[in-house]
Amino acid sequence: MTYTFFVDMTCGGCSKAVNAILSKLDGVSNIxxxxxNKKVSCDSSKLNAEELLTNIKKTGKKCEIIA
Incomplete structure (x- = not known):
């Protein structure tokens, strides 16, 4: 399933942090x-939107589920 999030990223470092967190999760692909536009989408076969959001929040960025 594909999930999309709003993540308050302001620079390349922010996007790298989000990518690093998501890349480490089992079952997450196509980041x-x-x-x-401050959007992040990814496919996940094992985690739901809330679980992905919890991990993205570990970057310290304001974020929410879009779809």
Whole structure:
């Protein structure tokens, strides 16, 4: 399933932090980061949207589920 999140990213370092967190999760693939529009989407076969959001929040960025 594909999930999309709003993540308050302001620079390349922010997007790298989000990518690093998601890349370490089992079952997460196809990570797409749109820094300009502050959107992150990924596919996950094992984690639901809430579980992914909890992990993204570990970056310290404000975030919420879009779809």
């Amino acid at each position: 797409q980061i749109d820094l300009e």
